[in-house]
Amino acid sequence: MLSITEIKTGSHIVLNGDPYIVLADQHSKTGRAGAVLRTKIKNLKTGSILNKTFQGAEKVEEAEIEERKGQYLYSDGSNFFFMDNETYEQFEIPAEVIGEQVKFLKEEIEIGIFYFRENPINIKLPIKMNFEVTEAPPAVKGNTADGGSKQVTLENGLKVNVPLFINTGDSIKINTETGEYTERAK
Secondary structure, eight states: OEETTTOOTTOEEEETTEEEEEEEEEEEEOTTSOEEEEEEEEETTTOOEEEEEEETTOEEEEOOEEEEEEEEEEEOSSEEEEEETTTOOEEEEEHHHHGGGGGGOOTTOEEEEEEETTEEEEEEOOSEEEEEEEEOOOOOTTOOTTSSEEEEEETTSOEEEEETTOOTTOEEEEETTTTEEEEEOO
16 A cells, blocks of 8 residues: 555556556645645546545555557457467457557557556557658748748658658658657668
């Protein structure tokens, strides 16, 4: 069990039987009132985010989350299918749980799989992934009023702002946490 002083950003806790990760924490103590911990937590099963306040001597169960390597296989539209690289077991996770990460999934990429009580509950993408540019408008010489960037379309349909020298057919790296261009892939 964790006391409120042990709960920090990145901690995994259990509330109402579901695993959560702490996204932000703010400890405070005022006068006669006891210590208070205000947190922003994300449900690892459903992806929902909520604000939760813990009071004084309150204790919370620590969630034991295991991360294993896996591979994305395919999607049927509403569910995404993965394979555990250790056991070769295949399983599905609903699109709502994966959330914004859906737009970066490519068949056969290696990902991290989060397990809670031996059940797969969510995934973790690599921070940087390579994508091919399928559509890029031509760069117009001297058109740097907007900072020297243009919007291109990637193989997954995502639209991203990139430098003017990126062309159709180029492979670029995208940060999966921010959705932004980082560099040209080699």
